[in-house]
Amino acid sequence: MNQDTQPKTTLKKLGWRKFFQQQLEPDCQLIPARVIRQDLDRYHLFSEKGQLVGTLPGRTRIETESRADLPTVGDWVLVAPVGNADPDQFVIQKTLLRSSKFSRKEAGDRFDEQIIAANIDAVFIVTGLDDNFSPSRIERYLLLAWNSGASPVIVLNKADLCDDLDEKTEQIRAIATGAPIHVVSALNNSGIEKLKAYIPEGTTAAVLGSSGVGKSTIINHFLGYDHFKTGNVRDFDSRGRHTTTHRELCIMQDGGLVIDTPGMREIQLWADEDALTSSFEDVESIASTCRFNDCKHQSEPGCAIRAAIDSGELSDERIDSYRKFQRELAHFAEKFNASLRSEKKNDRKKFAKMTRKRPTKRD
Numbered sequence: 001m002n003q004d005t006q007p008k009t010t011l012k013k014l015g016w017r018k019f020f021q022q023q024l025e026p027d028c029q030l031i032p033a034r035v036i037r038q039d040l041d042r043y044h045l046f047s048e049k050g051q052l053v054g055t056l057p058g059r060t061r062i063e064t065e066s067r068a069d070l071p072t073v074g075d076w077v078l079v080a081p082v083g084n085a086d087p088d089q090f091v092i093q094k095t096l097l098r099s100s101k102f103s104r105k106e107a108g109d110r111f112d113e114q115i116i117a118a119n120i121d122a123v124f125i126v127t128g129l130d131d132n133f134s135p136s137r138i139e140r141y142l143l144l145a146w147n148s149g150a151s152p153v154i155v156l157n158k159a160d161l162c163d164d165l166d167e168k169t170e171q172i173r174a175i176a177t178g179a180p181i182h183v184v185s186a187l188n189n190s191g192i193e194k195l196k197a198y199i200p201e202g203t204t205a206a207v208l209g210s211s212g213v214g215k216s217t218i219i220n221h222f223l224g225y226d227h228f229k230t231g232n233v234r235d236f237d238s239r240g241r242h243t244t245t246h247r248e249l250c251i252m253q254d255g256g257l258v259i260d261t262p263g264m265r266e267i268q269l270w271a272d273e274d275a276l277t278s279s280f281e282d283v284e285s286i287a288s289t290c291r292f293n294d295c296k297h298q299s300e301p302g303c304a305i306r307a308a309i310d311s312g313e314l315s316d317e318r319i320d321s322y323r324k325f326q327r328e329l330a331h332f333a334e335k336f337n338a339s340l341r342s343e344k345k346n347d348r349k350k351f352a353k354m355t356r357k358r359p360t361k362r363d
Contacts, residue, residue, distance in 0.1 A: 014046050015119060015204050015257060020076050023096050030078035030093055035071050035118075037248040043071055043092060045079065046251070054079050054092045066112055068103070071095045073247040073259055074118035074204060100149030102206055105268035111335050113270050117206035117247065117259045122198045123148060126155040126209035126218065129162035129183075135171050139279070139321050140267050141208060142179060147275035150206070152179040153198055157214040160185040175318065177281045186217040196222065199256040204249070211263025219260050224253050228260055269328050276325055283314065283322045 010016075014034050024032075033047035033054065041061075043054040054077065056070070064070055071077050071092060079090035098118045106114040117123075123145040127138055138154060145152035154176055159165060165183065172181055184191030195218070199205045207215045216228035227250060249259045277284050283305070287295070291302025297319065299306070308314040 009046070009048070009251065011048055012202050013251070015202055016076070017099075017202070019099050020096050024078075028078070030080055031090070032096075033077055033079050033090070034249065035073050035075045035077060036250075037073055037246055038071070039246075043077070045077070045090070046249070047079075051088075052079065052090050053088055054090045056092050060092075067106070068113040068115050069095075072115045072118050073249050074120060074206070076119065102144060102148040102150065102208070103270040104144060104264070105270045105332070107268065116208065116261055116264075117204075119204060120148065120150045120206045120259065121203040121256075122205040123150045123152045124155050124195065124198075124205055124207045124218075125152055125179075126157055126207060126213045126215050128158045128213045129156050129165065129168055130158050132210060132213055133168060135175055136317075136321060137210065137267070138172060139175050139325075140269075142175070142177070143269065143271055143275050143279040143325060144267070145179075145208075146278035147271035151198075153195070153205075154179050154181045155195065155209075155218070156181065156183045157186050157218065159183050159190065160188055174315070175321075177279060184218070186214040186221060189221055192218060192221045196252075196255055199252065199258060201256055203256040204259065205256065206259040206261060208261055209263065213263070215263075216260055219250065219258055222252050222255070222258050223250055269325070269332055271329065271332070273329060276322075276329060280318075280322050280325070283318065286314065 011032060016032065020032070031047055031049065031052075033045035033052055036044040036046055036051070038044070041055060043056075045052040045054050054071075061070070075098065076096040077092045078094040078096065079092050081087070082089040082091055100120050101118045102116045102120060102123055103113050104116065106112045123141075125138060125141040125145060127133060142152055142154075154172055156169065156172065162168065169181065169183060182191055182194055184195070186192065199222070207219055209215050220226050220228055228248075247259060247261050249257055251257055286304050286308050287297065289304040290297070290300070291304075292300060295303050295305070297303055297305040305314065305319065309316060309319065
């Protein structure tokens, strides 16, 4: 069975809950639907009426300043029928507030938020145990996952290709800060069933990771059929071939919903200090016991961080990552505040222009 022939489902199975219900007006006649995927200006949707196609009013696209304010995969929207010409065509009238979102800074020089997946309960962070293995990349994904409002789950795939499994697992355990770790082999369907426990009916998980780590293969196992194309990685560097080209939400036959995402080459931060605290809880907990509140963790007397490094409780690499993220977040906050000031300045200009155009009593 493929998605196009799946039977109609209920809003609850699609992830509808009290948080979204409370956003509806008592006499609301619009139809709730969830975004499956986006093809240019067309949004494919799930609803109690089955699969629909939604479009945004042109005015909405023109007046929206940030792409993050437009619907994305996983969003709940309210739609109205276009007319009798095409019963499957609908207009998206409103995007409901999100319960969670996994975001990064948009790639390139543009300073804007890119939402990878919305209204998710769990984030599967997948990495390969081959040459793709990178604890520092996992740290970056974890920081964004803690910032998302969803629960991160670390998935170490390709156990069948790993000769030093215990060593690599320990490296990830040292940075996981409480996130569960699962070792699987998607090729052999080993360990996949345990992952399904995180996606009961009515919940949603996003599967994230770089190209070639096996995200689509894992999701195909979740679904019970080969919905997504899969491809071999290059032998010389374990890089994937980008078989996933778009984000898509799928309904599992015996569980919740799962979102497949393309591999991300660039993972620029879109987060705050709270995310840093959650992702580096081990470092901040030890730092709180330093003798001086303004300790730089260099050579100050009574530095608990230095003592933890000397005893082997923390590694130099872990502290280096912590400081790197501190610098990135400080730079992000500076750019974010500058962007807000620019927006307010533009708003004042628009208001002044509107005021000048207003007719006077003499007119």
